[in-house]
Amino acid sequence: MVSIQDLSFSYKRKSVFKGLDLNLQAGHIYGLLGRNGTGKSTLLRNIAGFLFPQSGRIDALGFDPRHRQPAFLQQVFLLPEEFYLPPISITRWVEHAARFYSLFDMDQFYKYTTGFDIPMQGGMQEMSYGQQKKLLISFALAVNSPLLLMDEPTNGLDILSKSQFRKIIAGAVDEKKCILISTHQVKDLENLIDRILVIEEGRILFDQGMDSIAQRLSFTLSFDPEETARAFYSETSLKGNALVLPNTEGEDGRPDLEMLYKAIILAGEKINQQFES
């Protein structure tokens, strides 16, 4: 669905990507993680055609995104972190904006807005940031675009809305769609994503499915110093040391995304070796 080869991109003097390769397949929800300033949003905007790579190639749904052709824009929806909604009523906005998307489903849109408990009366400018965001998420999902890019979608959402978000996203994906979610808040993506991408120093440092992670790594609490010494990453807590270990028992456990992320950032090479072996 999306193929990125040898992507290089920089802002004036600051280099962001150098030879980045990435493939995204339909039927998956990808979690894109990385430190501040590593280029998560920049990558999304390169895929959506709002930024142009200096070199390398991006193929998204058979299009070169930089041309921003209408047929491409119909099939890709970017939910940006900072967004704008015009100062008009929701119904008027949806009526006009939805016309551009042939797969837009109005019933689905109202189902999502009801699920998010969004007040449909009044203008969009009178809504809170969180409500506006939920409205845009509802719209983005109702567009039914094969490729949905979300930049920090849970920022500004309350606890109940975050849970509703996970529920809605899980129900929205099918074998024809690909969702790429960039976030700092890894906890918000737990039980939602099925593949994790970590971006660091201008390249994809880690790219694995959650099943594979569960098979290769184990996440446990332990006071055992021997186990702690074997761990890729350890963190002290009152309940014992939280560890990311190689999964030698072959038991499938539930990956702790936050621990995994820290382990990848601090011991990325070792972790990757564990997946190569």
Added chain:
Amino acid sequence: MNQTFSFPRWQMLVASHWAEHRKRYLLALMAVGGLLAGWYSFLLLIDHFGPLNLFIQYATYYCGLFLVGCFHASTVFSELGSKSRAIQYLSIPASHLEKLLCGILFGVVFFFIAFTIVFYIVDIPMVSLANRIIAGEKQHWPNTFQSIGIVGVLDIWNNQWAPILDRKYHFFLFAYFAIQSAFLLGSVYFARWSFIKTVVALLLFWVIFILYVQKGIAEHLPNGWHPHDLVRWANNSDNMLPASMVALPNPMERILIFLMQYSIPPIFWIITYFRLKEKEV
């Protein structure tokens, strides 16, 4: 589906643009009408002899058109000045050509029509009021027995009251569309302060152009010769009247004037199109 231009898609874009901006546009037109009425009322208060004569109406129309039209054009692509708005705008599934044509429709065509309508909505009753005042006061022109006649309403297509240079070629009208198209380009080119930056850029361009015509070309002319205008060069030695003059052949002069009248806006629109295509956010 045509990826460059589709009329139904363009119609959707126009409808969407209108839905989003109509409140602002209508309020802006009301403000323009209010300012015109205020200016005319001021003139009626201070001038008892020939208020709102045709020259005043002419100057008011063109000053308003240039100022408001250029300012409006510099906001046509103002979405591109902010990251969040630019993403929303550029992600609309319409081609760059459709977006440009939508901008030209609202920024150039509709604005010109709307401004002209608002001008006449204010102008006709105010001229009628001025005529009632003149008739009521029965005044004469100062130091004469000639009574002040009634004032007519300006016909913007009939240039008989325009300054001499404008009478033949509708110079101001064409200059307006040319300058406005530069402001339209400025609204894509400059992310912030596009109106001010375009004014500065145009002034710089104007200074360079004048220097080139007056100094650059003059240096290549024989002794005693100097530029008379853009297509004539004169040798007046010591006299005020040109002793001799060289001009471009008449067909070439007409072609040049034709190009200056009609080619500048499309050239700027084409540049705007490419800037829009290359816009990154």
